[in-house]
Structures are given as C-alpha cells and as structure tokens.
Amino acid sequence: MSQPQDRIIRGDIEVIRLVDGTFRVDGGAMFGVVPRTLWAKRAAPDRENRITLALNCFLVRTPRATLLLDTGVGPNLDRRYADFYSFERDPGLFGLLAGLGLGPGDIDHVVNSHLHFDHCGGNTLRTAEGRWAPAFPRARYVVQRGEWEQALHPVERDKPSYIPARLKALAEGDRLSLLDGDGPIAPGVEAVLVPGHTAFHQGVKVSSGGKTFFYLADAVPTAAHIDLPYIMSFDLYPVETYNNKKTMLERAADEGWVLGFGHDVSHPFGSLRRSGRRLEFTASAGAEND
Numbered sequence: 613m614s615q616p617q618d619r620i621i622r623g624d625i626e627v628i629r630l631v632d633g634t635f636r637v638d639g640g641a642m643f644g645v646v647p648r649t650l651w652a653k654r655a656a657p658d659r660e661n662r663i664t665l666a667l668n669c670f671l672v673r674t675p676r677a678t679l680l681l682d683t684g685v686g687p688n689l690d691r692r693y694a695d696f697y698s699f700e701r702d703p704g705l706f707g708l709l710a711g712l713g714l715g716p717g718d719i720d721h722v723v724n725s726h727l728h729f730d731h732c733g734g735n736t737l738r739t740a741e742g743r744w745a746p747a748f749p750r751a752r753y754v755v756q757r758g759e760w761e762q763a764l765h766p767v768e769r770d771k772p773s774y775i776p777a778r779l780k781a782l783a784e785g786d787r788l789s790l791l792d793g794d795g796p797i798a799p800g801v802e803a804v805l806v807p808g809h810t811a812f813h814q815g816v817k818v819s820s821g822g823k824t825f826f827y828l829a830d831a832v833p834t835a836a837h838i839d840l841p842y843i844m845s846f847d848l849y850p851v852e853t854y855n856n857k858k859t860m861l862e863r864a865a866d867e868g869w870v871l872g873f874g875h876d877v878s879h880p881f882g883s884l885r886r887s888g889r890r891l892e893f894t895a896s897a898g899a900e901n902d
C-alpha cells in the first residue's frame with residue numbers, strides 16, 4: 613500500500629508517511645504573493661485554479677514509543693467542508709494504520725503541529741451516541757498550550773479553521789499534554805516552535821544516531837514552498853513564517869536533516885543542499901536514504 617518514498621530510517625527510528633487523503637485548494641492562496649506564472653510551473657492548477665494537496669501524517673517508531681504526527685482531516689468531516697475542498701480519503705489514516713498491523717491502541721503520543729481542522733481531524737471520532745471521543749485510547753495528545761487556547765476560543769478571523777466541538781473531548785478525558793514552547797515529547801523526539809502559520813505552530817524534531825528528521829508541517833507545506841517568498845496566504849504572521857523558515861531550512865541543509873512536508877502529494881520527504889545563495893531540494897527515494 614505504501615510507496616518506497618513513504619518511508620525513511622534515521623538511526624534506529626523509522627518514519628512512515630500515511631496520507632489521510634487529498635484535497636484541492638486555490639493555487640493563488642497556497643503561494644501568497646508569488647505570481648501564478650511562477651507557481652504554476654511547480655504545481656499545475658486545474659480548470660478552477662486549484663492544486664492538489666495531501667493530508668500527510670507521519671508515523672514515528674522509536675525503540676521506546678510509537679508516535680503519530682498530525683491526524684489529517686478525519687472520517688467525520690462535515691459535508692460543507694468535504695464538498696468545498698473535494699476531499700478524497702480512501703483508505704484514510706486508520707485504514708493505512710490497519711494495513712501496517714497497527715490499531716489506534718498502539719499509538720503512545722499524538723502530536724499536532726497545530727489544530728486547524730485538516731491536521732487534527734482524526735484526533736477524535738464520533739461515537740454511536742453522537743458524542744466525540746479520543747480516537748487513540750492510550751495516547752497522550754501533545755500540542756502547544758497557546759494553540760489549544762486559540763482553537764477552543766477562536767477569534768472571528770480563525771473560526772473557519774478550527775472545530776472546537778471536536779477537540780473538547782480531549783480536555784474532558786485528561787488526555788492533553790500542553791507545551792509552553794520547545795520541549796521533549798519522548799526519547800529522541802522533541803517539539804520545536806516554528807510560528808507564522810499560526811502563533812504557536814510547532815514542528816517535530818526526531819533524532820537518532822546523529823541523524824535527524826524534522827516535520828515542518830505548514831511552515832513549509834510542500835517542497836514547492838522551499839524558496840523563501842513562497843508562503844501561503846493562510847499564514848497569520850507571514851513575516852514570522854519567512855524568518856523561521858529561513859532559520860530552519862538553513863539548519864536542515866547544514867546538518868543534513870531529512871524534512872517532512874505537511875501537504876506534499878509526491879514528495880513527503882526530502883533534504884536540502886546549499887548551492888550558492890539557494891537551497892537545492894532532493895526528494896528522498898526510500899528507506900535506503902539514511
């Protein structure tokens with residue numbers, strides 16, 4: 613089911629991309645101030661000017677813990693959203709986990725980069741009684757405290773991005789680990805703030821044997837967003853995105869990180885190399901790319 617480019621090994625840690633589905637978003641909104649004549653060369657738009665994006669989730673298996681980074685849009689999406697964004701999600705995150713022989717009870721930590729509906733939709737599931745319950749019965753759910761507060765009480769501008777009713781069940785069941793900035797999640801796994809898309813958007817750094825995987829989530833949603841001006845118009849603080857992206861990508865090139873992108877359909881993983889003033893991208897070919 614999964615392709616060779618969907619899996620990498622870093623030291624004794626395995627990272628697998630699980631696609632919860634695909635959806636379509638206006639290409640102009642995805643690339644902000646960059647003109648269509650430039651971005652259309654990297655991401656071909658359809659007749660309605662939309663480009664196809666993936667809902668990438670990353671399964672991280674360390675010798676000590678199994679983690680899931682983001683949970684896609686989830687199976688209980690409102691019809692209004694499903695039609696507007698043309699979501700296609702078969703088999704979806706839970707189907708792909710089952711294909712690996714994993715059930716929801718095997719996940720120790722669910723880490724959300726942020727709580728926009730396309731990154732935490734699988735956190736909870738609707739029960740037969742119509743209530744919301746944690747989808748991963750044993751997991752701690754790890755998110756920045758500031759992001760949690762923003763998601764539960766969104767300001768008017770943010771209301772279309774958050775669905776607080778689906779998240780409340782996590783607080784009621786005492787399932788949350790709320791972080792205040794950078795910090796450890798599990799041995800070899802740490803949260804790193806990369807603000808800009810939202811005020812408390814976080815990345816996840818996974819390290820083993822001197823090798824690093826870094827999940828950039830929506831700071832750099834696809835490989836087409838590596839050049840610094842390519843920033844989504846959804847970002848609330850684009851200047852912060854620009855500066856944080858620059859810092860993280862230069863580090864990634866200098867320290868040989870493998871990067872994971874939140875929405876890239878064909879390049880879930882890749883690395884960077886300095887080439888003059890530019891950073892050159894190479895997609896990871898598979899597990900051998902250690």
Ligand SMILES: [Zn+2]
Pocket residue numbers: 728730731830874875
């Ligand atoms: Zn996103």
